Amino acid sequence: MTISQADGADVPGAPQHRLEVDRLSKTFGPARVLRDIQLTVAPGELHGMVGQNGCGKSTLVKILTGVYTPDPGGSIVVDGRRLRTPVQPMEQREVGVSVVHQNLGLVDDHTVWENVRLGRYQARGPFRKINGRAERDSVAAVLARLGRAIDVNAPAGTLGAEDRATIAIARAMQDHRPGGGLIIFDESTRALGKAARGRFFELVRSLIDGGTSVLLISHQLEEIVEATDRVTVLRDGQVVETGIPTKDTDEAGLTRLMLGRHLVTHSRVNSHAREGIAASVRGLSAGQVRGLDLSVKRGEIVGLTGLMGSGFEEVAEALGGARRAESGELTVGAATLSLSARRASTEHFVRAGVGYVPERRLDEGLAAELTMAENMTLPRVRSMGSPLRTGGAWQAEEARAMIAKLDIKPPRPDAPVSTLSGGNQQKVVLAKWLAGKPNLLVLREPTQAVDVGARHDIIDAIREAAKDGCGVLIASIDAADLAVLCDRVLVFRNGAVTGELSGELNQDDIIHATFGSPREEERWAG
Amino acid sequence: MTDAARQEQRVTPPVAPAGTPRLAVDVRHIASRYAVIGVWAIMVLIYSLAEPGIFFTHSTFTSIFTGQYALVFMTMALLCTIIIGEFVDLSVPAVFGFAATIWPVLVTNHHWGTVPAVLVAIVAAVACGAVNGLLVVVLGVNTIVVTLGMGTLLTGLALWISSLNTVVLQPTGFEKIGTFTVGGLYISFYYGIALVLVFAYVLAYTPLGRHMRFVGASREVSRLSGVRVNRIRFGSYVMAGLISGVGAVITVATLGSYNAESSNSYLLPVFAAVFLGTAIIQPGRFNPIGTWIGVYFLYTGILGLEDLGLQQWVSDVFYGGALVVAVTISTLLRRRTT
Numbered sequence: 001m002t003i004s005q006a007d008g009a010d011v012p013g014a015p016q017h018r019l020e021v022d023r024l025s026k027t028f029g030p031a032r033v034l035r036d037i038q039l040t041v042a043p044g045e046l047h048g049m050v051g052q053n054g055c056g057k058s059t060l061v062k063i064l065t066g067v068y069t070p071d072p073g074g075s076i077v078v079d080g081r082r083l084r085t086p087v088q089p090m091e092q093r094e095v096g097v098s099v100v101h102q103n104l105g106l107v108d109d110h111t112v113w114e115n116v117r118l119g120r121y122q123a124r125g126p127f128r129k130i131n132g133r134a135e136r137d138s139v140a141a142v143l144a145r146l147g148r149a150i151d152v153n154a155p156a157g158t159l160g161a162e163d164r165a166t167i168a169i170a171r172a173m174q175d176h177r178p179g180g181g182l183i184i185f186d187e188s189t190r191a192l193g194k195a196a197r198g199r200f201f202e203l204v205r206s207l208i209d210g211g212t213s214v215l216l217i218s219h220q221l222e223e224i225v226e227a228t229d230r231v232t233v234l235r236d237g238q239v240v241e242t243g244i245p246t247k248d249t250d251e252a253g254l255t256r257l258m259l260g261r262h263l264v265t266h267s268r269v270n271s272h273a274r275e276g277i278a279a280s281v282r283g284l285s286a287g288q289v290r291g292l293d294l295s296v297k298r299g300e301i302v303g304l305t306g307l308m309g310s311g312f313e314e315v316a317e318a319l320g321g322a323r324r325a326e327s328g329e330l331t332v333g334a335a336t337l338s339l340s341a342r343r344a345s346t347e348h349f350v351r352a353g354v355g356y357v358p359e360r361r362l363d364e365g366l367a368a369e370l371t372m373a374e375n376m377t378l379p380r381v382r383s384m385g386s387p388l389r390t391g392g393a394w395q396a397e398e399a400r401a402m403i404a405k406l407d408i409k410p411p412r413p414d415a416p417v418s419t420l421s422g423g424n425q426q427k428v429v430l431a432k433w434l435a436g437k438p439n440l441l442v443l444r445e446p447t448q449a450v451d452v453g454a455r456h457d458i459i460d461a462i463r464e465a466a467k468d469g470c471g472v473l474i475a476s477i478d479a480a481d482l483a484v485l486c487d488r489v490l491v492f493r494n495g496a497v498t499g500e501l502s503g504e505l506n507q508d509d510i511i512h513a514t515f516g517s518p519r520e521e522e523r524w525a526g
Numbered sequence: 527m528t529d530a531a532r533q534e535q536r537v538t539p540p541v542a543p544a545g546t547p548r549l550a551v552d553v554r555h556i557a558s559r560y561a562v563i564g565v566w567a568i569m570v571l572i573y574s575l576a577e578p579g580i581f582f583t584h585s586t587f588t589s590i591f592t593g594q595y596a597l598v599f600m601t602m603a604l605l606c607t608i609i610i611g612e613f614v615d616l617s618v619p620a621v622f623g624f625a626a627t628i629w630p631v632l633v634t635n636h637h638w639g640t641v642p643a644v645l646v647a648i649v650a651a652v653a654c655g656a657v658n659g660l661l662v663v664v665l666g667v668n669t670i671v672v673t674l675g676m677g678t679l680l681t682g683l684a685l686w687i688s689s690l691n692t693v694v695l696q697p698t699g700f701e702k703i704g705t706f707t708v709g710g711l712y713i714s715f716y717y718g719i720a721l722v723l724v725f726a727y728v729l730a731y732t733p734l735g736r737h738m739r740f741v742g743a744s745r746e747v748s749r750l751s752g753v754r755v756n757r758i759r760f761g762s763y764v765m766a767g768l769i770s771g772v773g774a775v776i777t778v779a780t781l782g783s784y785n786a787e788s789s790n791s792y793l794l795p796v797f798a799a800v801f802l803g804t805a806i807i808q809p810g811r812f813n814p815i816g817t818w819i820g821v822y823f824l825y826t827g828i829l830g831l832e833d834l835g836l837q838q839w840v841s842d843v844f845y846g847g848a849l850v851v852a853v854t855i856s857t858l859l860r861r862r863t864t
Contacts, residue, residue, distance in 0.1 A: 350751065374736065387732065387733065
């Protein structure tokens, strides 16, 4: 543990790290969201960081930028200098740690130089006037270092994605002494197209070659594998692997590390699929998916998977009634729903017996301040109750049955959802739809960020729904889930189904089908 | 891999120790629900001791409970939209005042019959609510801007049609709907109680109320559960207009006149009472019964101070101070519950 200031920084040739995070933990109330995080980034290194939603990546970034105070005991050392916690913005700037956020943090109707210099304006003279020329010159100099000619007077909103990314990078690195500093890219490549992304990485490469370090946080495993030198994997708030050389791994390997080997491995059970169609989709176009046809038998469990952004997520969202597709219709039971209606209302989906378990449970699935029972019964409160009375008996019965079926803890229907653990919240989202005996259940990442016991209960409940004749669609990157649950799995790539696996599934086959096919050459072409 | 997976033992999930601790109805819980009522009682006690023979009298009692019905209607109108998460409807007192001006102007200045005039007043209030709803919900214009503008516009219109005067109604018998006395109090007081109870019932026991609370908690969660979010939002603005209109009719019937200029003085008390209501009965949540108690709590405080000889400015200080304190309490309570 290099702690003293003198170490490293002043001793030439001493082994030193640009960033050294040691035993960093963060607790929110009863929940420990980060546990003993260990991470080192070398000077001039492009270090990747991956993990599922809720694994603690963004919490770590927020600690590094001073938004959150870490638990006592951990340390953050930059170039041998131990930072005080919570991290002070001025100190953070001094040591040269900066973050480029997901949306780049640009104000569209302000000019390039105003955006870059935001928070750093130098006021001069008796009227404290901003010296526009000096500001513009300094911005132009930074942009020149990045090797890009952008009009510093142009409003940021008029620029293309690439230039915008460049501005955000310019802002991040303007205080760095050449060859120093650390830039954290927090999902900042999301908004970039393929070609722009290629040039973005050229730019990042040139920073790295100059000695700056980069921590790249991304969901896009392919860019992590293509671009980074080493990679750190987080899972459930812990470091699973830190600093493994990227050349020793691949996307499939990283996925395995992100998801982990689940302790409870269900054996596959016989399929519950039977005669009769639970739901059929015709001509679905959403995002990059074009003209997808799909039918799910009663009792059948169909998996949808692929790389992130390959289109399987959009299919689930459209079929769950969460997003409007460009075209397509869904037939469930006797009802035929347009997937592209301008005034499409999720109400029609609910009435037709479609249940949708979204990916982000607290944003889309549950109202945290209301109770477990209220959340569970919401979709049916109008159809089961009379206009004058929600009716207590059926709600109590549903809550009781679902608490028993999914083993929800604590078994108190009147507990506010915010007081439940993540796994139990996920059970409540599932219960909300299972209690209505759906015809079609659409699930996104149903076991994401839940503990082992909860995963067990959730898998059992999904199977039971299928046994009762419900058609189930599971959109997930979790090959282990898909392998134990699904009767068949559709693998998406670039918006099309490129593979279908059925029969005896195992997770390696699914991972292989997802990542294994030949690489396109044009990926980083630019 | 399948084989390996199969060999792994199926582990039963760790079972939490039986009898997980129940959230006991502890003292703090009760305290946070009923603290304001306790303060109310203490306040009454202090005033009674400070002003023997003046404060704790029948006339003080009637003056507290006969005067505030207009405020009760306006707070309920504001609750309609604030419960479903519309930030603040600043136009409530103005819509109320507009309806309260139309009726006497039509009857006294334009010699309309009472019933058509009353209907026009109520319809006008509903239409104002619908326009608010159209702009905010359908067109997505900022709530504060729309309702602030709407409020100022309507107050101006009311001043114009009343030529800046207090318009007096001649007794026709219709005023009995407000001035009829039950147990020494105007029936308007009981209308207020009835409205509060119905509102509380709707929120607690009907599907509509459940949907309203979910929309207030999260529009996206509600939408994905099949709740028609925009219909509920629009309906709430219309309902706010209706409650304001009906409240205005009852108020004018009881008072026998209305001065359009008085509308603006209601704005602060309405907000103070609604936010104070979040500290009563259901802590951290906007609720009708808590708001009703808030209305009378605040007025009791002011009346006592006025009886002590303090001047009219006391009400500004008290309502303004109470609003800041109430919002702070409500923010803290919300932070604790979420």
